[in-house]
Amino acid sequence: MTTVTLPPRPVAPPEFKADPAGVNAFGTALRDSSASFDDLGTYGGSSASDSGLKGESGSAYAADARSLGHRNDALSLGLRAVATAVMAHADELESLQRAANDLRYWYEELLAIVVDLERRGREIPADEVDAFAQQCASVTEQVKAHDRDVEAWQRDLERAEQEVIRAFAKAATAEKVEAAYEGVTDPADAAIADKPGSGASPEEVNDWWNGLSDEERQAVIAAYPEEIGNLDGVPAWARSEANNRQLNRDLDRIEQIPADNRTDDEHTRYENAVQASMALDRVRNATDPRTGEHYVPQLYLYDPLAFDGDGAVAVSVGDLDTAENVSVTVPGFGTDAADIDGNTQKAINVQQAASEAGGTSTASLIWIGYDAPDNLTGDAAAVTNEYLAKKGGERLADTLDGLNAMRSDDFHLTAIGHSYGSTTTAHALTDHDVDVDDAVLLGSPGAGGGVEHADELGVNNDVWVGANSRDPVAALADNGWVGGWLAAGGGLGNDPAEDDFGANRFQAEDVDRGDYVRTFPQHTSYFDHDTESLYNIARVVNGDYDDVERADHTYDPWNKGPQDPEADRTPTSPDTDGDGDVDTKDD
Template sequence: MTTIVVPPRCDAIPEVEGDPAQVRVFVDDLLASAVNVDDLDTFARDSATLEDWSGAAADAYGRHVRAAAADADAISAAVRRVARAGEDYAEAVTDLQRRRGVLAEDRTGFHTARADLLADIRAATEADAAAVRELEDRAAALTTRRTTLVEDVDQLGRDTTAAEQAMLDAMTSYSTLEKARAAVTGGRDLADSALAKPGSPSSGGSPEEVAAWWDSLTEDEQLAVLAAHPEVVGSADGIPATVRDRANRLLLETDVDALELREERGEILPPADSDALANGRAARAALAQGAKEVDPITGEPLVPLLHLYDARAFGGDGKVAIAFGDPDTADHVSVMVPGYSSTGTSAEGNAEAAFNIYESSRFSDPRSSVASIMWIGYDAPSDWDSASVAGEGRAIDGGEALARYVDGLRASRDGSPAHLTVVGHSYGSTTTGHAASDHGLAADDIVLVGSPGAGGGVDHASDLGVGADHVWAGNNSRDPVAGLADNGWLGGHTLFGAGLGNDVGEDDFGANRFDAESTTRGEGLDPFADHTKYFDEDTEALFNIGQIVVGDYDEVLGADHKYDPWYRGPVDPEYDRDPTSRGDRAAEW
């Protein structure tokens, strides 16, 4: 009688405790603390000497304040190091849980094979020698399989213990101020040394140089710069979008929390701080609303990226850019440049427009990936400086910033270049025109909607540098802002000094005009209502913008150009056309 030894069952595999997402929340909280302490360091150093105060008391004050600054620097560095360990721990737990899942599947497979072998042994009452050998070979293979599985489970346990111990060691290594001081004594701050390298944003590097500089840093250096100078990282064109998002969210939360704390204490905030708080709250609201959106094709939730944030820029108007999708990996990237009255407080409405462009683009080509950005990175005419909308000065300055921003989007990608479209609305179309004609905007397509003109120096679509066949114009026939552009052989409204360039929808300009009428055009008492409908859902304009963003030009609904008979004023064929609704495009999918 032949005895076949079947290996025993495997014990249950222990769970790997821990939630990587919560660890990362903890890390972000640490980084926010490091930012605040680093700010204290800077404030203390700047306050170590006071004007018109000298003598023994002033010297003593200076020594005390500089010591406090040094301690703040040490604490900030220590907290950053614990945060770095936390990042490693989150990655370790993620990997350990993945390994545990694989081992659990292996254990299930082992038990299934074991049960099959036992069943075959019981059924083999009169097996020949060959059949017995086959059963013995299967049992031997199962024994080896079990040995490997047990060894891997044991290794998983050891690695789990090591990861936990490394996190504990990091936390206890800096548990006192004395330990923090000792950790940084005699060494140069990683953030300072990283920023001193060639190509850094603080050295005035180009977007391409900034991208190379960031890639050259170690992970420790990257985290140090992120925590010590989030304002530098968050606004640096050329740095990856997810990194900028992390830096800008740190700035956002620390800014808003600090200002709200002062407000809760009953302090009356001065105008500069009040404006910054309003901008911060608007950015926070836009991100919260954006996080409720889902991809229209997959149904997966979207995580908007805070690609730019400076609540105090432009005298309190603020800077903000929010992206849906990752511009570093998407096949198609669009940048929407809003116009008149666009400030930090308009983040939510402009983010909604960016999402609508994302949604339209995804419907237009569900097989490709998309990133849609709203960019308020220039000082658009608004509030007290509203009169500047009649001139091109803000558009000229904004065009330079826009061109650099787009260069940064190009530089931060690792793979093949994206198909990139810039969509300029209202005064933003003039800004886009200057970015293209003055600075060689690195776009593949330029879309101008509700445009009062692409700039006085742009006579023809071909002047924008992307080829006239890649310049697109969408002006609603009832839009009074579009009517401010220079029309016809008499120059139209330039007689009143309001034109910001030639009418981009006119035949002589040479752009591709597309349908941009609204089924609600002319309704209501607001004369500017039709100027704000270009990004509304189910509109002709949004449908066409989506097709352009994904490069599906044949599907764009073309419109007849305005023209200028010698015997009368400009004629717009769109004025008498019945507008259409694009309907519920979600029904198609």
């Protein structure tokens, strides 16, 4: 006679709800706070040698300053160690939360099986006893394995808690911190001393960064954010953390100064910092049209006093380190760091349109990293020549090289230039050996002097052009055999939408265009939702070339002016953000 032993019910795993993101934010705040002590330590050391005091007073002052500096250096290291432990704990919590969710699912599944076996065991037919006993034995082993995993999970949780508790205990008092860290060399100092010098390639920078330990990287972000925040070749996550540290320090410091007492540089720094902060909030408040999830921004570039106060800033919607499709948008005339908030909406729209078009892994960067012509009394006249576009193209090439250098995987990179930014983008690609898959030129006043064909841009796949037939800026480009650049050395080069240039033109008309009159709103609507232009940009960004709606090129017959076949076509309004709105309108 077969003896049947019913399996025991599994042990219920503890209820567990963690907030890894909140813990990580706390650790980041601690690390940023440690930098304040580091600054005081540096100040104490420099004050000791540069006080200007002589005699006994000078010696006493120097001794006190050095002592203060050493103490703050120790406090910085102690607080940074706690911060590192807290951020590591956040990673542990994320792993523990996933494991807890898996255990809960396994528990509920096993419990249902055991309860069913208990019910069936009351009236099991004789001819099924052996099979039933085997099933019970098998489930018993599964329950034992489950219970062992629950015990192991609890041990892992206790270990993780004890590790972070020990880190806090080690820094519980200033005396403990000084005893543990006084005289200890800051790992950031040696790491930054080995950083490649000015002129190093992004690949060399990336090799240096990858050679650092996790402790050294976190130390550099905390102590030297200004050294890596804008350094091409450093991963986007580290640049963003460093730049956010700089941004928050600027806001916190200058907000303590009454507005009337601020210097001109402080006014400029603060105004540009506020706009950068607003841009980051704009990204955080935006959502993916398919998933409904809020976007996470990256502050890839932050230099509020660059270009005589015009500033340089770049904000990404999505993760530049991991996205399969990455786009870099370069705006044009009238753009500086103070415009980053509004321009960030362009990157958001590209990101949303790419998602609506089926893209599942995208990052969209808005890049204001060059000195664009931006004011009527200053360098606006430069919009009629290429000097700033060439200089900006060099900076853009460095940025694109940096994105490639920081990634070891194969990803799809699209450079998008609008207005004068299209000329800048073209110079980045023609003047420098840059690895880019696709280029998109929008509302272009010219693809650069001397550039006769799209092939000269050297992209891996294709050059794409969006040109609204009512766009007055696109009409500035040279058409036909003779243009402003060839005839007089002025202008910005050939029209990339023309047939002889050899680019792929896509539909970019606007349902709100006027009747054969060129107006500036038709130059600024390329990134608007539910436009032909954004619809096609998204498909290029995703690499879905077959879905791009092509347009006939402009052409310039010898006996009349430039002709645009798109001028007579009825525009459409495709849905690019998933709200269902579409529209058509006859001219």
